[in-house]
Amino acid sequence: MAAPVPPVPTPPPPSKEVVGKGVVTGKEELPPPPIPEKRWNLWGAGYGDFVNVDDEDAAKGYRYTTGGMTAGLDYRLTDQFVVGLIAGYAHTWTNLRPGSVDVDTGWGGVYLGYFNHGFYALASAFGGGNNVSNSRATVAGDSATSSTGSEELSTFISAGYDFHWGHLTSGPTAALQYSWINLNGFTETGSITDLKVSGDSQESLRTDLGFRAWYTFQVGQIAIRPFLRAAWDHEYKESTLPVTANLVNISGSPVTVFGPSLGHDSAIVNAGVSVAWTPTISTYVSYDGQLGRGNFDSNGVSGGIRISF
Secondary structure (H helix, E strand, C coil), X not given: CCCCCCCCCCCCCCCCEEECCEEECCCCCCCCCCCCCCCEXXXXXXXXXXXXXXXXXXXXXXXXXXXXXXXXXXXXXXXXXXXXXXXXXEEEEEECCCCEEEEEEXXXXXEEEEEECCEEEEEEEEEEEEEXXXXXXXXXXXXXXXXXXXXXXXXXXXXXXXXXECCEEEEEEEEEEEEEEEECCEECECCCCCEXXXXXXXXXXXEEEEEEEEECEEECCEEEEEEEEEEEEEECCCCCCEEEEEECCCCCCCEEEECCCCCCEEEEEEEEEEEEEECCEEEEEEEEEEEEECCEEEEEEEEEEEEEC
């Protein structure tokens, strides 16, 4: 006879987007500037995300916070084509209320960009791995711990067109991203109700449709650009996080439980300001939100620097 299995949720797969000359998690950097005389660009970005997943009936929600950084180097092959390498690291702290999940993530990949007057297209492919540590409060009043790993792959493509009205630039954007993550199975220790959790995989397929705009003004030799991006995001696959497990010390068939179901539609908002301190050095800061998704909301901040040479 199978015993009821408490959910052991893990954070959903991190999504990353390649935008302009930078990569940040689920966010857009400043719009691509006019191509400079320099052909090399070295950039780095840091970000923090604060996510809440609400309870749904018997499925208990959780909260997680991610802090991370990305860095990369790209080269302008021609006036229209850019190719680059990216890498990143992030740490995620998850509060299961009670219990916790800690995830260390490392990843790397390549990206390509094409720019021709107002039109642009960007594409990337990247992969990485996660080290996952779990601590779960049990119905027996003690705690069960475990560790495991996972692998992830993702591809991303976006395109758009920028119209110019003096110092104001604005235009439509569209993006498509596919992500796959595989979580390895693991066995808990430390409790009389330890679980053996089966491995599983999840897919995410999402589209973004929206616009972006920025306005450039000069303060002496410094160029300042407030920018805004807003989009409707639709998720076609990811909805719930299933966990299949059975008790280690009691015989029985595995039982599958599900976390809270997540909505398929949300609003993506990215607003901030970039500053070109010199023709070769620029920085930015921004607010990054995913709002209006059922049982899920995300608010974050990011900032970065780019150096051309």
